[in-house]
Amino acid sequence: MFSFEVMTEDGKARAGNLVTSHGSIKTPSFVSVGTLASVNPLSVDELLNIGTQVIIANAFHLHLQPGEDVINRRGGLHNFMRWDRPLITDSGGFQAFSLGARKEARSGKIASMSNDKKFKGPGVHTEKEKPSISVDEDGIKFLSYIDGSERNYTPERIINIEKKLGADIIMMLDECTSPFHDYRYTKEAMARTQRWSLRALEEFKQASSDGQALFGIVQGGIFKDLRLEGARFLAEQDFSGYAIGGFLGESKKGMHDILDLVMPLLKKDKPRHLLGIGEIDDIFEIVERGIDLFDCIFPTKLAKTGTVFTKEGKRYRIHLLNSAYRYDTRPIDESCKCYTCMNYSKAYIRYLFKIKDSFAVRLASIHNLSFIESLMRQIRVAIMEKRFSELKREWLRDT
Amino acid sequence: MFSFEVMTEDGKARAGNLVTSHGSIKTPSFVSVGTLASVNPLSVDELLNIGTQVIIANAFHLHLQPGEDVINRRGGLHNFMRWDRPLITDSGGFQAFSLGARKEARSGKIASMSNDKKFKGPGVHTEKEKPSISVDEDGIKFLSYIDGSERNYTPERIINIEKKLGADIIMMLDECTSPFHDYRYTKEAMARTQRWSLRALEEFKQASSDGQALFGIVQGGIFKDLRLEGARFLAEQDFSGYAIGGFLGESKKGMHDILDLVMPLLKKDKPRHLLGIGEIDDIFEIVERGIDLFDCIFPTKLAKTGTVFTKEGKRYRIHLLNSAYRYDTRPIDESCKCYTCMNYSKAYIRYLFKIKDSFAVRLASIHNLSFIESLMRQIRVAIMEKRFSELKREWLRDT
Numbered sequence: 001m002f003s004f005e006v007m008t009e010d011g012k013a014r015a016g017n018l019v020t021s022h023g024s025i026k027t028p029s030f031v032s033v034g035t036l037a038s039v040n041p042l043s044v045d046e047l048l049n050i051g052t053q054v055i056i057a058n059a060f061h062l063h064l065q066p067g068e069d070v071i072n073r074r075g076g077l078h079n080f081m082r083w084d085r086p087l088i089t090d091s092g093g094f095q096a097f098s099l100g101a102r103k104e105a106r107s108g109k110i111a112s113m114s115n116d117k118k119f120k121g122p123g124v125h126t127e128k129e130k131p132s133i134s135v136d137e138d139g140i141k142f143l144s145y146i147d148g149s150e151r152n153y154t155p156e157r158i159i160n161i162e163k164k165l166g167a168d169i170i171m172m173l174d175e176c177t178s179p180f181h182d183y184r185y186t187k188e189a190m191a192r193t194q195r196w197s198l199r200a201l202e203e204f205k206q207a208s209s210d211g212q213a214l215f216g217i218v219q220g221g222i223f224k225d226l227r228l229e230g231a232r233f234l235a236e237q238d239f240s241g242y243a244i245g246g247f248l249g250e251s252k253k254g255m256h257d258i259l260d261l262v263m264p265l266l267k268k269d270k271p272r273h274l275l276g277i278g279e280i281d282d283i284f285e286i287v288e289r290g291i292d293l294f295d296c297i298f299p300t301k302l303a304k305t306g307t308v309f310t311k312e313g314k315r316y317r318i319h320l321l322n323s324a325y326r327y328d329t330r331p332i333d334e335s336c337k338c339y340t341c342m343n344y345s346k347a348y349i350r351y352l353f354k355i356k357d358s359f360a361v362r363l364a365s366i367h368n369l370s371f372i373e374s375l376m377r378q379i380r381v382a383i384m385e386k387r388f389s390e391l392k393r394e395w396l397r398d399t
Numbered sequence: 400m401f402s403f404e405v406m407t408e409d410g411k412a413r414a415g416n417l418v419t420s421h422g423s424i425k426t427p428s429f430v431s432v433g434t435l436a437s438v439n440p441l442s443v444d445e446l447l448n449i450g451t452q453v454i455i456a457n458a459f460h461l462h463l464q465p466g467e468d469v470i471n472r473r474g475g476l477h478n479f480m481r482w483d484r485p486l487i488t489d490s491g492g493f494q495a496f497s498l499g500a501r502k503e504a505r506s507g508k509i510a511s512m513s514n515d516k517k518f519k520g521p522g523v524h525t526e527k528e529k530p531s532i533s534v535d536e537d538g539i540k541f542l543s544y545i546d547g548s549e550r551n552y553t554p555e556r557i558i559n560i561e562k563k564l565g566a567d568i569i570m571m572l573d574e575c576t577s578p579f580h581d582y583r584y585t586k587e588a589m590a591r592t593q594r595w596s597l598r599a600l601e602e603f604k605q606a607s608s609d610g611q612a613l614f615g616i617v618q619g620g621i622f623k624d625l626r627l628e629g630a631r632f633l634a635e636q637d638f639s640g641y642a643i644g645g646f647l648g649e650s651k652k653g654m655h656d657i658l659d660l661v662m663p664l665l666k667k668d669k670p671r672h673l674l675g676i677g678e679i680d681d682i683f684e685i686v687e688r689g690i691d692l693f694d695c696i697f698p699t700k701l702a703k704t705g706t707v708f709t710k711e712g713k714r715y716r717i718h719l720l721n722s723a724y725r726y727d728t729r730p731i732d733e734s735c736k737c738y739t740c741m742n743y744s745k746a747y748i749r750y751l752f753k754i755k756d757s758f759a760v761r762l763a764s765i766h767n768l769s770f771i772e773s774l775m776r777q778i779r780v781a782i783m784e785k786r787f788s789e790l791k792r793e794w795l796r797d798t
């Protein structure tokens with residue numbers, strides 16, 4: 001089962017309802033990142049309390065470990081990780097990219113999401129470096145980071161892996177180019193991704209999809225004509241929804257410009273997922289441009305360092321290790337209704353960070369994810385009440 | 400409020416009820432170790448679900464960080480860590496010992512509980528090493544491991560720190576000698592600990608104790624006459640209960656012999672806490688000798704390594720990283736009713752350990768602590784039904 005309905009539009013922002021076999025998602029929605037089939041360090045019960053609607057895991061990593069067969073024997077990813085609400089699997093295109101892109105990446109999405117040391121090939125590796133990955137018409141070949149074995153990843157194969165995993169929404173295999181790829185290579189890669197999309201669709205239709213929905217992915221790097229062409233092409237194909245992936249530019253303005261171009265070309269009645277973006281100011285900008293789903297590692301990544309969200313903090317953050325909080329018996333945010341804020345003081349959580357107790361990260365993660373879910377609820381209500389730009393102004397006034 | 404009643408005796412084993420201002424403890428009871436005011440990595444809600452009755456924290460560590468005043472401002476340790484059931488604070492005598500004992504410690508309680516590198520002084524440090532700790536009639540002097548500052552720890556001061564922390568049961572300051580101290584030094588230290596016990600009692604009575612109970616600690620190392628003398632002395636003083644601390648011998652037999660000697664001398668109507676002991680076979684031996692409370696870091700320490708308790712496993716353990724469990728869709732223990740076993744397969748938990756997801760340690764800790772609590776329930780019922788030795792035979796038959 002898969003359906004999507006836009007309930008209200010407020011400018012280009014939309015409030016919708018996405019229905020899957022594992023329940024519905026009110027959009028626009030944050031997608032919690034559970035790359036390895038776990039939203040570390042939280043339990044699924046904690047996620048349910050937080051209000052998490054949907055999790056994105058990664059077929060590439062799960063294929064390498066523990067393997068789709070281990071998960072399939074347990075009845076699929078939902079059962080394996082005991083999450084019976086909506087699940088997405090990404091295909092691993094970005095992973096091919098981050099294994100492949102070069103280390104000069106400095107800014108934006110890449111710098112924040114990838115380990116510099118992993119930036120090698122394809123096409124941009126230095127003479128000395130043997131790339132751990134190669135891309136050709138057939139698909140992606142790479143060496144497993146688990147055991148060094150050679151792996152072959154084709155558009156058809158990833159569909160079959162994702163079918164075994166059984167997520168509600170699955171992504172096609174794409175080639176996610178890096179900011180160091182030039183126009184010519186990016187164009188070539190995008191054309192190849194288009195051919196892969198047709199192969200993925202074909203394979204997807206071969207066997208019963210068990211209610212799964214396949215999303216196509218728009219690539220094209222920072223090149224506007226390529227993004228336009230990619231979006232136009234995908235809109236003609238029979239995908240259930242769209243994802244926008246890859247590098248969108250060095251600046252946030254660059255990302256906004258590309259979204260401004262791409263979004264009008266996608267079919268309005270299909271959901272759009274922006275992959276890997278979602279700082280708090282980004283959320284307003286992307287929702288304003290019609291994004292329905294987005295995933296971002298920031299809330300849990302910041303939590304690991306003791307940085308927690310508050311509306312008043314600089315860039316919506318405060319750092320709990322700050323000595324100002326040593327005696328602070330108040331919660332992180334007095335208006336927050338999350339488990340952390342209802343129960344624990346800043347002083348206690350700060351102390352747990354000081355003694356490196358892992359419960360600290362858990363409490364901070366619960367707060368940060370709850371904060372985002374609460375913001376998304378406010379955004380959905382604002383769209384339904386046609387006052388999204390007012391809410392945006394209220395939040396972004398100081399930035 | 401503090402009272403203790405022995406309900407049933409079965410040989411020397413006893414089932415009792417210990418009442419504190421924060422609720423009652425059915426004895427014999429395992430005491431969960433929350434040294435730093437947190438039973439890492441669990442939340443208090445998880446502990447309540449596990450059936451945890453009582454937690455022991457450590458006044459020495461909490462004094463150094465975050466400081467008793469931080470905790471007192473939050474309304475005491477119960478509020479600070481949000482545990483409104485019974486709490487014990489240990490005094491730091493063992494920490495003085497482990498900062499002070501030498502690294503040759505090889506076996507038994509010491510080897511399992513202390514970091515070898517910390518074994519220096521008092522009295523047994525080498526010529527070159529400046530001891531980080533010194534003991535005299537007044538108390539213990541040491542350098543803070545947090546900031547290097549010199550700290551003074553007297554029997555009176557620790558009572559005042561523990562009053563500020565506000566645990567239900569507090570331990571007097573003791574000097575916990577190491578296996579490398581000879582008879583003469585151990586005797587001298589024990590005599591000093593006796594004098595400290597009178598000073599602690601005096602200080603304890605000075606101000607309102609807010610329902611707290613003070614326990615005296617039996618020391619004396621492996622020397623039977625010293626243990627006897629220590630127990631006789633304490634039994635004459637006005638403590639609400641007893642703890643047995645320090646090194647009890649290289650072998651488990653040595654520990655049993657000392658308990659056989661000491662226990663009959665302690666007043667029968669007062670609770671007895673064995674500090675820092677509690678492997679599964681130990682539990683039967685110490686309960687059989689009349690121990691009512693014991694704390695042990697093993698269940699959570701083993702959980703961190705992926706080792707979990709089962710009745711059938713060798714030494715009651717299995718190691719989840721074993722490749723035999725890769726496809727094992729069954730819970731750790733099919734008869735176990737804990738959150739982990741009711742929800743997750745061995746294959747999933749094993750996988751979480753493989754990817755170093757901290758949720759793995761949480762699930763294993765929940766299981767291990769639940770396993771111990773379940774065992775203690777069985778033991779309490781067996782004592783009440785006068786069939787403790789039958790239960791012991793059933794469990795220890797293969798060891």
